[in-house]
Amino acid sequence: MCQECGCNKKSEAGINGTYPHAHDHDPDHPHSHEHGHGHEHEPNHEPDQEHRTIDVNEAILDQNDRLAERNRGFFKAKGLLVLNVLSSPGSGKTTFLQKTIEALKGRLRVGVIVGDLATENDAIRLRSTGAPAVQINTGTMCHLEAEMVAKAASQLKLDDLDLLIIENVGNLVCPASFDLGEDLRVVLLSVTEGEDKPLKYPPLFHSAHVAVVSKIDLAAATEFNRDLALGNLRQLSPKAVIFEVSAKTGQGMEPWCAFLVKRHQELKNA
Amino acid sequence: MHEVGIMQNTLSMALKQAQASGATQVHELRMRIGAMSGVVPDALTFAFEVLRKDTLAAEAKLEIETVPASCWCARCQTEFPVPDLIYECPQCHEPSVELRRGLELELVSIEVS
Ligand SMILES: Nc1nc2c(ncn2[C@@H]2O[C@H](COP(=O)(O)OP(=O)(O)OP(=O)(O)O)[C@@H](O)[C@H]2O)c(=O)[nH]1
Ligand SMILES: [Mg+2]
Ligand SMILES: [Zn+2]
Numbered sequence: 001m002c003q004e005c006g007c008n009k010k011s012e013a014g015i016n017g018t019y020p021h022a023h024d025h026d027p028d029h030p031h032s033h034e035h036g037h038g039h040e041h042e043p044n045h046e047p048d049q050e051h052r053t054i055d056v057n058e059a060i061l062d063q064n065d066r067l068a069e070r071n072r073g074f075f076k077a078k079g080l081l082v083l084n085v086l087s088s089p090g091s092g093k094t095t096f097l098q099k100t101i102e103a104l105k106g107r108l109r110v111g112v113i114v115g116d117l118a119t120e121n122d123a124i125r126l127r128s129t130g131a132p133a134v135q136i137n138t139g140t141m142c143h144l145e146a147e148m149v150a151k152a153a154s155q156l157k158l159d160d161l162d163l164l165i166i167e168n169v170g171n172l173v174c175p176a177s178f179d180l181g182e183d184l185r186v187v188l189l190s191v192t193e194g195e196d197k198p199l200k201y202p203p204l205f206h207s208a209h210v211a212v213v214s215k216i217d218l219a220a221a222t223e224f225n226r227d228l229a230l231g232n233l234r235q236l237s238p239k240a241v242i243f244e245v246s247a248k249t250g251q252g253m254e255p256w257c258a259f260l261v262k263r264h265q266e267l268k269n270a
Numbered sequence: 271m272h273e274v275g276i277m278q279n280t281l282s283m284a285l286k287q288a289q290a291s292g293a294t295q296v297h298e299l300r301m302r303i304g305a306m307s308g309v310v311p312d313a314l315t316f317a318f319e320v321l322r323k324d325t326l327a328a329e330a331k332l333e334i335e336t337v338p339a340s341c342w343c344a345r346c347q348t349e350f351p352v353p354d355l356i357y358e359c360p361q362c363h364e365p366s367v368e369l370r371r372g373l374e375l376e377l378v379s380i381e382v383s
Binding site: 051053054055056058060063142174176177199202203206236238239 | 272276279280283284287288291297301306307308309355356357358365366367369374375376377378379380381382383
């Protein structure tokens, strides 16, 4: 369990610095009375008398999944290609997206939703490309949920966009379980964080449609073992298309951008 | 990790069902958790012990059935286990993209009175 991330706290996300639900619905009110003490003598009902089993058989993330499906239908109707971009903190998501938006100018109109626990820094960096960007501050929550994305998307003029990029909170664990309604899950793995990252976080890597090896300009300096990393990605992310890029030098950016243009075209023709 | 949030959703679902059926006490919750669900059963149990206080499930047990991951090979038309999370068909060595089992995160049933 994660004390730090406080995933249990709902709807405290703020959009572009405003917190619509600033009140805290905190269930942890102090317990003045204690339960489970001194129950040696059971009350008069016979134990097991009316025990019965109710079959539920429901998926737990059902509510998020339903909202995600709604997002997906809505985005599809608008002809938007939607990416959910995930990685460890600092793998280079924001830099990579800035370069992607710039390289796509004249080809795809891009809007961004970016999630961080705090600050609007990433949105400001992304807006510097000229693209509209909405910041979601998740407070203590370590992932984005479909509902937050729906709210943030309502602040963008989606009809003027072709590509909606969602930069998730830097985290390789929790975001794996939360569908946002995206078409493609894009997972970044920077050459500075070790070839075995995919082995350590199988659920997230397994769900990837695209795996991006980032910061390849640093590969030599960090003695990055490319074959090993690509081998791990092929095994752990069997459905992923793999790109190798440096946002700093621009190396490898064009095949990635061409891929996005093609996927957007396919979506429009479908 | 988000076991607390998951447990909270699970407990709400259980309590809603219990109340709808007119029960006054929940004795047991049964969950099914896949090996690839990203959820740690021990963390769920810990969260459960905290969250159940002051609810109809205050004295309930949590039973967790874990489901190992398995994949489907379209070429060989077989399901194969992936204990080490390597998704390669043992017969034809093709990587499989179809996870048949292991993503479960379900409330199976509750026992009430
Ligand atoms: N050498 C090199 N550095 C890079 C590259 N891309 C990003 N960086 C650096 O890596 C650091 C983190 O980059 P960000 O783009 O902020 O990473 P992020 O994944 O968005 O980080 P969070 O949103 O905090 O999780 C910054 O210092 C970047 O300058 C790259 O291609 N090459
Ligand atoms: Mg960032
Ligand atoms: Zn096979």
